[in-house]
Amino acid sequence: MKIKLGTGIRIVGLVAALLPDVALALDLMRGQRVYNTHCAVCHGMNGIPVIQQAPSFASKERLMQPDMVLLQSVKMGKSIMPPFMGILNNDEILDALNYARTLR
Numbered sequence: 856m857k858i859k860l861g862t863g864i865r866i867v868g869l870v871a872a873l874l875p876d877v878a879l880a881l882d883l884m885r886g887q888r889v890y891n892t893h894c895a896v897c898h899g900m901n902g903i904p905v906i907q908q909a910p911s912f913a914s915k916e917r918l919m920q921p922d923m924v925l926l927q928s929v930k931m932g933k934s935i936m937p938p939f940m941g942i943l944n945n946d947e948i949l950d951a952l953n954y955a956r957t958l959r
């Protein structure tokens with residue numbers, strides 16, 4: 856079977872154009888899984904906190920800080936938030952934070 860060169864180039868171009876979106880969607884899916892499993896007990900499935908001391912992600916409280924600051928808080932724990940270092944890796948935490956930023 857012969858594929859015309861032009862078609863091949865168009866397919867490669869299409870896949871390349873879609874990849875960043877696909878990667879982002881997969882990260883958000885993983886973020887949702889991590890968030891629902893490890894964070895929602897306190898921060899709420901919709902980002903509306905279940906416990907009084909937790910910030911509301913539905914109103915973006917605290918989430919405007921740089922990723923590295925938030926990553927550090929989640930890894931080390933903060934007041935009654937337990938440290939997640941050794942339980943979740945950096946990518947999982949960052950994905951969960953990005954997912955939290957989509958809640959409203």
Ligand code: HEC
Pocket residue numbers: 889890893894895896897898908909910917918924925928929933934935936937939943948951952
């Ligand atoms: C046991 C309840 C609990 C769990 C579980 C929990 N948190 Fe928290 N989280 C809190 C509380 C309470 C605070 C407020 C801490 C403070 O500033 O005193 C907080 C604060 C935060 C902050 C703000 C940190 C800052 O530096 O301002 C982020 C971001 C956050 N949590 C993300 C997460 C993520 C992501 C998870 C899941 C991996 C998670 N939390 C799991 C209770 C929890």
